[in-house]
Amino acid sequence: MANEYARNTTLRSPLGRVRGLGAARSGVHHWWLQRVTSMALLPLTLWFVLSVALLAGAGHAATVAWIARPWNAVLLLLTVGVTFHHLAAGVQVIIEDYANQEWVKMAAILAVKTICLVLALAAALAVLRIAV
Amino acid sequence: MSIMQDSREATMLGRRSDGTPVRRPLSPHLQVYDMMQMTSALSIAGRITGVVWGGGALFLVWWLMAAAAGPGAFGAVQWFASSFVGLVFLFGVSAAAWFHTLNGIRHLAWDAGHGYDIPTTYRTGRWVLVGTAVATVITWIIAIAAWAA
Numbered sequence: 001m002a003n004e005y006a007r008n009t010t011l012r013s014p015l016g017r018v019r020g021l022g023a024a025r026s027g028v029h030h031w032w033l034q035r036v037t038s039m040a041l042l043p044l045t046l047w048f049v050l051s052v053a054l055l056a057g058a059g060h061a062a063t064v065a066w067i068a069r070p071w072n073a074v075l076l077l078l079t080v081g082v083t084f085h086h087l088a089a090g091v092q093v094i095i096e097d098y099a100n101q102e103w104v105k106m107a108a109i110l111a112v113k114t115i116c117l118v119l120a121l122a123a124a125l126a127v128l129r130i131a132v
Numbered sequence: 133m134s135i136m137q138d139s140r141e142a143t144m145l146g147r148r149s150d151g152t153p154v155r156r157p158l159s160p161h162l163q164v165y166d167m168m169q170m171t172s173a174l175s176i177a178g179r180i181t182g183v184v185w186g187g188g189a190l191f192l193v194w195w196l197m198a199a200a201a202g203p204g205a206f207g208a209v210q211w212f213a214s215s216f217v218g219l220v221f222l223f224g225v226s227a228a229a230w231f232h233t234l235n236g237i238r239h240l241a242w243d244a245g246h247g248y249d250i251p252t253t254y255r256t257g258r259w260v261l262v263g264t265a266v267a268t269v270i271t272w273i274i275a276i277a278a279w280a281a
Contacts, residue, residue, distance in 0.1 A: 035243060038236050045233060049226070053271050057214075057279035060206040063199050080192070087186050094179060123193045126200035 030089060037086040044079045064130055073131035077124055084120035088113050170257045178235045181228035188225035223272065230267040234260045 055066060066072055091112045099105040146154050166172065198205040212218040238256050241247050247256055 035240065038240065042233065042237070045229065049229065049271055050274070053275040054278045056275040059210075060199065060203040063206065067196070067199060076196070080196075083189055083192075087182075087189055090179075090182050091186065094183070119190070119193045123196045126193075126196040129200040 030092075034086065034089050034093075037082050037089070040078075040082045041086060044075065044082060047075060048079050067127060067130045070131070073127050076127045080120055080123040080127070084116040084123075088116035091116075170254060174235060174257050174260065178232060178239070181232040181235070184225060184228035185232055187221075188229060191221070191225070223268075226271050227264060227268045230271070231260065231264040234263045234267070 051066070051072070055063060058066070067076065092109050095105055095108045095112065099108055148154050195209050198209045213222060238247070238260055241256070247253065
C-alpha cells in the first residue's frame with residue numbers, strides 16, 4: 001500500500017502548481033480577464049444594441065454617417081475589440097472542457113484565436129475606413 | 133508521471149478515503165445531471181447563448197465591412213437582415229445576447245460571493261428568464277418603431 005501511494009504521488013507542491021502554471025498554464029489571468037471584459041461589455045452592449053435597434057431599416061448613407069461620428073467610431077472599436085477578446089476566451093474554455101486530446105485542444109484554441117483576431121482587425125479596419 | 137495524452141485521465145483516476153484507487157466517471161459526465169432543473173439548464177444555456185452571440189459577432193463584422201465597401205455590399209446585408217431567415221437569426225441573437233448578459237450579471241454576483249443558496253439561485257434564475265423576455269421585446273419594439281419611422 002505504501003509503495004502504491006509513492007508511485008501515484010506528485011512531488012510538486014500545490015503552491016508550485018498554482019504559482020507558475022497550473023492546469024490552464026496561466027494561473028487566474030484568463031479567468032480574471034474574462035470577468036473584466038464582461039464588465040466592460042455591459043455598458044458597451046447596452047449602447048450598441050440600442051443604437052442598432054434605432055438604425056433598423058437605415059440605408060447605406062445613414063448607417064455610414066452614424067458610424068463616422070467620432071464617439072460612435074471609438075465605442076464601435078472598443079465593442080469590437082472587447083467582444084472578440086471575450087468571445088475567444090469563452091470559446092477557449094468550451095474547447096478546454098470538451099476536447100479530450102491535447103493536440104486537438106491546442107489546434108482548436110489557436111484556430112479560434114486566429115479567427116477572432118482576423119475578424120476583429122477586419123471590423124476595426126472597416127470602422128476606421130469610414131470614420132477617418 | 134508521464135505527460136497526459138487525454139485530459140480525462142486526470143478525473144478518471146482517484147482515491148477513496150481509505151487509499152484504494154477508484155476510476156471516476158468521465159467529465160463532463162452528463163448522465164449525472166437532470167437537465168430539466170433550472171440550475172443546470174440555465175448553466176448550459178449560458179454557454180450556448182455565448183456561442184450564438186458569437187454568430188451575431190460574425191454578422192457585426194459583415195455589417196461593418198459592407199458599410200465600408202459601399203452601397204452594393206450593404207444592400208446584401210440589408211437583404212439578409214430583412215429576410216425571414218435573417219429576422220429569425222437577428223431575433224435569436226438579440227434574445228441570446230440579453231440572456232447571456234443578464235446571466236453574466238448573475239455570474240458576477242456569484243464571483244463576488246453573493247446568492248449561492250438554492251432559493252436565491254432559483255429566484256435570480258427566474259429573473260434572468262423574465263428579464264430576457266422583457267428586454268428582447270423592448271429591443272424589437274424600438275427596432276420596429278425605428279423601421280416604421
